Amino acid sequence: MSTAPAQSADAGLRAKVRDAWAAALGHGDFADDDQFFTVGGNSLMAIRVTTRLGSELGIRLPVRLLFEYQTVAELTAAVAQRYPAHEPPVGKR
Secondary structure: OOOHHHHHHHHHHHHHHHHHHHHHHOOOOOOOOOOHHHOOOOHHHHHHHHHHHHHHHOOOOOOHHHHHOOOHHHHHHHHHHHOHHHOOOHHHO
């Protein structure tokens, strides 16, 4: 069984998370394992991230999720696990 569609979905979601971080932070100078608050993030920026990401995914994303999962990698995994329906069916991508 191939995991290519799942990896593609994860990569797409990770890119959306990174974009939301970069927009809120005003820079893209961070790695996927850097903590949001150590690369210049604050609580107001966290709200911007979750609002933007939730809007893009069509879900309501609580800001506390970013406080619990403070890296791009962790937040991506948490969103994918909690909101598996955020990605369109394979034929619709």
